[in-house]
Amino acid sequence: MALFQIHIPILDDIKANGLMPTLIAKTDETVTRLTAGLNVGDVRSVLRGDPPKRPNPRTKPHAEAFWMHMRPTYFHKRVMPLYPTFRLGWLSMYFLVIETITGLVLMLWYTPSPLVAFENMLDIMANVPFGLMMRDLHRLGAEFMVMVVLLHMLRTFITGSYKKPRQFTWFSGGVLLLLTLFLSFSGYLLPWDQLSLWAVTIGASMAEATPMIGREVNLLVRGGPDFGTNGLLRFYLLHVFALPLIAFIFVGVHYYKVIIHGHSLPPEDEPVGEDTARKVPMDRRSYFLPDVATKEIYWVAMWTALLILMVTVGNWHAPLEPHADNQVTPLHTTAPWYFLWLQGMLKLGDKVFWGVIAPGILVNLVFVMPYLEVGPSRRYIHRRVGLTIAAVSVVAFSALTYMGTPFYAVSSSADQEVVAALVPQTHPGPLRSTPFEQLPAGQYAAAQWKSAPTAGLREILELYEHELHKYGDELPDSEGMMIVEDWQVGLKKVTLRVLWNSGEDTFEQNVFLHQASGYGE
Amino acid sequence: MTAEAVGAAPPLSRREFLYYLWGASMALFMAEMGGALVWFSFPRFKEGEFGGIITVPIADIPAPDAEPKDIPEARIWVVNLGQGRLTDERQPEEYTVKAGIKAMYKICVHLGCLYKWVPTNDRFECPCHGSKFLTTGARIDGPANRNLDAFPFEFVDEQGNVLAKSGLMGSGKTEEGDAVEIPAGAVALCIDTGQRMQGAPNTEPGGGI
Numbered sequence: 001m002a003l004f005q006i007h008i009p010i011l012d013d014i015k016a017n018g019l020m021p022t023l024i025a026k027t028d029e030t031v032t033r034l035t036a037g038l039n040v041g042d043v044r045s046v047l048r049g050d051p052p053k054r055p056n057p058r059t060k061p062h063a064e065a066f067w068m069h070m071r072p073t074y075f076h077k078r079v080m081p082l083y084p085t086f087r088l089g090w091l092s093m094y095f096l097v098i099e100t101i102t103g104l105v106l107m108l109w110y111t112p113s114p115l116v117a118f119e120n121m122l123d124i125m126a127n128v129p130f131g132l133m134m135r136d137l138h139r140l141g142a143e144f145m146v147m148v149v150l151l152h153m154l155r156t157f158i159t160g161s162y163k164k165p166r167q168f169t170w171f172s173g174g175v176l177l178l179l180t181l182f183l184s185f186s187g188y189l190l191p192w193d194q195l196s197l198w199a200v201t202i203g204a205s206m207a208e209a210t211p212m213i214g215r216e217v218n219l220l221v222r223g224g225p226d227f228g229t230n231g232l233l234r235f236y237l238l239h240v241f242a243l244p245l246i247a248f249i250f251v252g253v254h255y256y257k258v259i260i261h262g263h264s265l266p267p268e269d270e271p272v273g274e275d276t277a278r279k280v281p282m283d284r285r286s287y288f289l290p291d292v293a294t295k296e297i298y299w300v301a302m303w304t305a306l307l308i309l310m311v312t313v314g315n316w317h318a319p320l321e322p323h324a325d326n327q328v329t330p331l332h333t334t335a336p337w338y339f340l341w342l343q344g345m346l347k348l349g350d351k352v353f354w355g356v357i358a359p360g361i362l363v364n365l366v367f368v369m370p371y372l373e374v375g376p377s378r379r380y381i382h383r384r385v386g387l388t389i390a391a392v393s394v395v396a397f398s399a400l401t402y403m404g405t406p407f408y409a410v411s412s413s414a415d416q417e418v419v420a421a422l423v424p425q426t427h428p429g430p431l432r433s434t435p436f437e438q439l440p441a442g443q444y445a446a447a448q449w450k451s452a453p454t455a456g457l458r459e460i461l462e463l464y465e466h467e468l469h470k471y472g473d474e475l476p477d478s479e480g481m482m483i484v485e486d487w488q489v490g491l492k493k494v495t496l497r498v499l500w501n502s503g504e505d506t507f508e509q510n511v512f513l514h515q516a517s518g519y520g521e
Numbered sequence: 522m523t524a525e526a527v528g529a530a531p532p533l534s535r536r537e538f539l540y541y542l543w544g545a546s547m548a549l550f551m552a553e554m555g556g557a558l559v560w561f562s563f564p565r566f567k568e569g570e571f572g573g574i575i576t577v578p579i580a581d582i583p584a585p586d587a588e589p590k591d592i593p594e595a596r597i598w599v600v601n602l603g604q605g606r607l608t609d610e611r612q613p614e615e616y617t618v619k620a621g622i623k624a625m626y627k628i629c630v631h632l633g634c635l636y637k638w639v640p641t642n643d644r645f646e647c648p649c650h651g652s653k654f655l656t657t658g659a660r661i662d663g664p665a666n667r668n669l670d671a672f673p674f675e676f677v678d679e680q681g682n683v684l685a686k687s688g689l690m691g692s693g694k695t696e697e698g699d700a701v702e703i704p705a706g707a708v709a710l711c712i713d714t715g716q717r718m719q720g721a722p723n724t725e726p727g728g729g730i
Contacts, residue, residue, distance in 0.1 A: 205633030224564040225572050329634040331648045413641045
């Protein structure tokens with residue numbers, strides 16, 4: 001006497017064929033749906049390394065499934081080993097994914113406001129379980145990614161893989177390089193320490209050197225007369241939303257072009273002027289399922305293990321300088337290493353030419369290079385000019401990078417440099433790293449370092465004396481004093497005084513050291 | 522391109538013409554939206570905050586030839602140029618110097634770092650790339666390509682009347698913000714931090730044009 005009938009089909013099957021056969025059939029059906037065409041038997045045959053059936057069911061996921069569609073059904077066997085690609089393109093993608101995951105994780109504990117950003121960093125590094133590891137992985141991944149993307153570009157140039165029909169692949173890769181650099185640059189501001197604020201201020205000021213629209217571009221980017229609440233928020237939005245969105249779009253374009261044209265073969269394997277990468281003969285195929293897929297899983301595991309080992313056992317840690325202070329530019333501020341070449345160029349002269357025009361021309365040349373360099377052969381012997389230019393560029397880049405470091409040129413007055421050697425403005429340095437108990441209260445002269453009561457004091461006073469001698473010309477008849485006072489419980493006040501010209505001129509700076517700072521550890 | 526080839530293409534129909542017109546108006550609309558977006562994104566400036574007018578009491582202004590005074594809210598160094606500073610031998614000759622007060626913008630004109638006052642060397646020095654400037658604002662060394670920027674200001678008395686205001690001095694290439702002596706009866710200095718006056722070009726080694 002039911003108002004409606006409930007009809008469960010599976011019960012019919014169980015009644016007709018028995019429980020076990022029905023469950024097996026259902027599992028098979030589910031697996032086929034999940035893999036878009038491979039049933040349990042096919043999956044097993046893949047894992048056992050059997051030759052595929054005819055017609056080959058392993059092409060179905062690539063034809064019919066969303067995620068598998070862009071991965072090719074097979075690669076040419078000659079592009080599988082380390083040479084010619086060194087798998088750098090794959091590695092670039094890996095790092096993008098690592099950065100996205102660690103970045104998402106860090107977003108749980110970070111707020112883009114100057115009032116709390118620095119505190120959030122301290123929280124992540126000291127209070128959140130695995131917080132330090134996530135932050136270090138994110139920073140290490142970023143540094144690796146810039147390096148890997150640059151190496152990938154170099155490799156693509158050397159093997160001539162930018163030539164027809166792959167010119168736009170190179171162009172989209174250039175866009176990705178710029179995006180990588182800007183992602184890294186925008187992320188730099190987020191910790192809101194001194195390095196963040198001033199490195200980014202200098203970078204944005206270079207944008208101001210652009211003729212005509214420079215001042216407006218700078219104001220838009222900063223959201224205010226200087227970097228503050230609005231600037232941090234804008235850079236945060238760029239870093240977590242706008243730039244990743246554009247990056248994902250261009251990765252799609254770039255990768256699609258690679259697959260559509262076929263991965264370029266080693267230059268020596270192709271007849272000159274022909275592009276045979278698309279037609280891969282049957283006996284030269286390395287199928288995605290299972291060979292490439294399993295290798296990729298292995299490489300992911302290997303690289304992830306390497307990164308985690310580096311930040312834990314290897315003790316690699318992302319730095320954090322003192323809290324951003326927009327009233328004080330520290331001595332010896334430096335740009336991130338991949339922008340040091342730009343700083344080096346700026347030291348050559350006028351900032352409009354060397355900061356905007358020259359880099360602009362160079363970047364544009366890189367983008368349009370495949371439309372200018374149209375020689376038919378990819379062989380190395382036919383490309384001596386191009387390869388020489390690449391070698392010269394690498395050397396020039398390295399030289400400019402060295403010129404961009406603080407060692408090349410900028411210093412303040414000698415008295416401030418001496419004190420900065422003991423208490424640097426950008427990292428803890430020797431005095432702050434000295435253990436608290438090794439600094440007993442008293443007045444100490446640098447010249448008498450040998451008779452200082454503790455090992456820590458001897459080390460620091462010896463360094464003090466050494467620095468004074470180094471600047472002996474600018475500081476004649478100099479004398480260095482260090483006065484340690486017990487200021488409060490667990491807090492010492494250290495006064496560093498430099499006297500020269502027989503005591504006529506003095507410079508003094510105070511430092512406060514707390515017992516629990518833990519700098520030396 | 523013969524007349525026959527041109528004539529062979531179909532004539533413009535009404536539908537096609539209207540499509541082009543519509544396309545042009547869509548393009549104009551998108552351009553207007555873009556303009557609105559840029560205007561939306563521009564920072565706003567407020568009175569009392571940096572970007573607006575900041576008032577400094579006369580008592581905070583240093584004596585003539587004394588060290589410059591730091592006014593953090595206005596992002597400036599207030600310098601009082603007396604006879605000693607005017608006759609400084611390091612001063613490049615091309616630029617006009619007058620006695621009086623100047624409000625120098627703290628941001629180095631090279632790439633945006635804050636330059637420091639270094640008493641030992643009696644000059645401003647920028648820690649980032651080594652540009653060096655005198656209290657008059659004149660650049661004497663380093664990669665900066667002009668003298669320090671300054672803000673215009675007015676002296677006001679107790680009732681708020683303007684007693685004196687700064688303008689420009691020099692002419693042509695050496696034109697830049699001028700110095701004004703403190704008038705009698707002035708109680709405060711009002712600095713307009715929204716109107717920055719760029720320093721005169723200065724690119725020669727040792728200072729000068």
